[in-house]
Amino acid sequence: MFISGLVLGVPVVLISLGGVGLLWLRDPLRWLTAMVLIQAGGLLLLVELAALHAGIGPWPSEALTLFGLHLQPVAAAAEGSMARLHGLGLAVILLGLAWQVMLVAVLLVLKQRTGALQPSRLAALAAAEWQAILGEESPAKAKVPTDAKASTSATGEHS
Amino acid sequence: MTAWDFTRPDAPLLVLALLLGPPLAALALRPVAVLSARGASVLGPLSLVGCALLGAALLPVVRVAPVQLALGAQGAPLELLFRVDPLALVLALVSLALVLLNWTRREDDFDPVRRDAALLWLTTGLVGLALAGDLWVSWLFVELCILATAALLVQERSLRSLVAVLGVVRWSAVGTVLAVVGLGLLQITAASLTPAGLAAVAQGSADGDVLSRLGFGLLVLGLAVKAGLFPLNAWGLAVGQAAPARVLALLSGAVPALTLVALARVLSGGELAGADVLRVVGILSALAGAFGMWRADDFPAFLMQLSLASIGGIAVGFSLPGPAGLFAALALLFHFLLIQSALFVLAHRWRGRLTDLTAIAWRMPWTAAVLVLFAASLVGVPPLPGFWAKLMLLMSLAEYQGAEAMLVVLAYLLVTAVEAAAWLRLMRIGYARAAKDSAAALQEDAALGVVRVDRLPSLLRSGPWARAYQLLVAVLLLVATLMIGPVAEDLNRLVVPLLAQRVSGCCDAGGWG
Structure with missing residues (x-):
């Protein structure tokens, strides 16, 4: 029973650690580690669920009982469900890789442009850029040397 | 049987074309851009218009009976199931229209082809989600x-x-x-x-x-x-x-x-x-x-x-x-x-x-x-x-x-x-x-x-x-x-x-x- 709980507990702990890491940590570099943890945990969980579904040993059911959960086996369409679990695992691998590649690429570009990856510095720079957009490029602040007056004729609309 | 009667057996093929139009256009964008930049610029909108026409043609068909489609062999890991009923098709058409509406080019686009490709992949996601x-x-x-x-x-x-x-x-x-x-x-x-x-x-x-x-x-x-x-x-x-x-x-x-x-x-x-x-x-x-x-x-x-x-x-x-x-x-x-x-x-x-x-x-x-x-x-x-x-x-x-x-x-x-x-x-x-x-x-x-x-x-x-x-x-x-x-x-x-x-x-x- 202990082993069963441990086997099911490992992916749950991995996923929880990764999730908490993603939400809690502020350093973007560490998010990569958290994402890898989540991906590994997710894959392990899917493997265990597939094993459970295929009826490989009683341990998954025992492990679920530890958490107060009871499984009602589905006899019909078991092959379809197994295939779908494999598909889900494949999607997790591919999507996980896609997000990790995107994260690394963005971090590299940010490092190149700002010289640092401190979250506070990144947030401050992004906020300053946004303020600049609002303050300087805002049409209301446009400065041109003309004596034009505001009127509907300037817009092409007429009352 | 009329030309667009949905008892016709090729209805799933039309659904498939609707689904595959945007991703195929996304993949074709770069090669087309090498031959003609102008051709690449119109390829995306044209493919969306084509998909919208296909969807409009499918509408009377799915009103008779929904079309169900499974991509991939039975039990294959990535078998994709689609169900095209009037609501799904209307939502797909709305998605295509919304992407077309937002399809504008800016003069300062760094790489218009890449941007168009991303928009086409987004369209693929929206149409697939609808269906x-x-x-x-x-x-x-x-x-x-x-x-x-x-x-x-x-x-x-x-x-x-x-x-x-x-x-x-x-x-x-x-x-x-x-x-x-x-x-x-x-x-x-x-x-x-x-x-x-x-x-x-x-x-x-x-x-x-x-x-x-x-x-x-x-x-x-x-x-x-x-x-x-x-x-x-x-x-x-x-x-x-x-x-x-x-x-x-x-x-x-x-x-x-x-x-x-x-x-x-x-x-x-x-x-x-x-x-x-x-x-x-x-x-x-x-x-x-x-x-x-x-x-x-x-x-x-x-x-x-x-x-x-x-x-x-x-x-x-x-x-x-x-x-x-x-x-x-x-x-x-x-x-x-x-x-x-x-x-x-x-x-x-x-x-x-x-x-x-x-x-x-x-x-x-x-x-x-x-x-x-x-x-x-x-x-x-x-x-x-x-x-x-x-x-x-x-x-x-x-x-x-x-x-x-x-x-x-x-x-x-x-x-x-x-x-x-x-x-x-x-x-x-x-x-x-x-x-x-x-x-x-x-x-x-x-x-x-x-x-x-x-x-x-x-x-x-x-x-x-x-x-x-x-x-x-x-x-x-x-x-x-x-x-x-x-x-x-x-x-x-x-x-x-x-x-x-x-x-x-x-x-x-x-x-x-």
Whole structure:
């Protein structure tokens, strides 16, 4: 029973650690580690669920009982469900890789442009850029040397 | 048999063409660009128009009988199930139209081909999400939509867009893990993740239902992260400041709306935990969005919060077990998508602070009048279509007894009141008379040698096509107001397949199901 709980507990702990890491940590570099943890945990969980579904040993059911959960086996369409679990695992691998590649690429570009990856510095720079957009490029602040007056004729609309 | 009779055996091939059009165009863009830049620039819109024509041709066919399609051999790991009924096809067509509407090229595009390709992948995600036959496929296409959106953000190349992508990646990973665990748990308890398979689980014994309830709740939360529902939308603010209006329009409109419809197809009247979770998240989103509108300082942020409030209301409607809730939710959804698309067309130019719009209504009277019409319908002023949709939602909520139902009704009324206050604030700014401060500022600038001239109207003016589209939407709203009966009948025909997929006997008005 202990082993069963441990086997099911490992992916749950991995996923929880990764999730908490993603939400809690502020350093973007560490998010990569958290994402890898989540991906590994997710894959392990899917493997265990597939094993459970295929009826490989009683341990998954025992492990679920530890958490107060009871499984009602589905006899019909078991092959379809197994295939779908494999598909889900494949999607997790591919999507996980896609997000990790995107994260690394963005971090590299940010490092190149700002010289640092401190979250506070990144947030401050992004906020300053946004303020600049609002303050300087805002049409209301446009400065041109003309004596034009505001009127509907300037817009092409007429009352 | 007529030419487009849907007993014809090649109907699945037409569906396949509709699904594969945008991704094939995305893959072909780069080679075509090598041969002809102009050819590449029209390839994307042409493929979307072609897909829209295919969809329009399929519509009479699926009205006779839905077309079901499985891509991949039976039992293959990535078998994709699609179910094309009138509602799914209409949503796919709406998605294509929205992407086409937002298909504009900027002169400062760093790599137009890459941008077009990302937009086509986003279209693939939206069309696939609309036609998805089970939850697994829906989740896959939601992921594709978010990936494509992140790719579009990266191409903005501004610092804030890159920082926004970090937030998207971070929260998307959280959403993915919730959804994957939920899907995994559902997969081992249900024979399939189609509405019928999940309905069988909901009707099964309660003993084995714990895992499926847990799985469904986690899946709803995971998809809520992707759809940007409160309080799981922490990435939304940064994206709102970084993304161009066209991306924002799709991200805050079509993506969450289609995700909610995918969920609504399998919600079994509250018998799976997802309905409760969706209702709570929905009403929280509506409240957060309404107060966000009230506090917004710039026009895109105002529209983002408006979208959140509207999507929240739609989520509440979909979470209700009865047909009235479904009907109200779909009415709100189409109404929202129509008006939101026109408002974001306006946001292409209105990117600045709300205060920049001071007295704009006197200079752009037609645009302001259209804006007032949109606001009135969104708030729910009778007899505009938005009023009927909101009234329907409130009436379907009022059917249920208990403190929880009353609480949701009160919260939704509060949302409507705050939305109205936010719109009035915007109108007050727009219809303000020229302020003395502006004149003083002009004099001050003149004294400094820099004449600050009011170029605002010409810079904020939308292009002729954009203005034409706004007028078209306004006319459609007025026509729908005058022909509310036939419009409601058409909508009812779309609700029928959704209802047919839900569990029968789930719609007792005595409780939440």
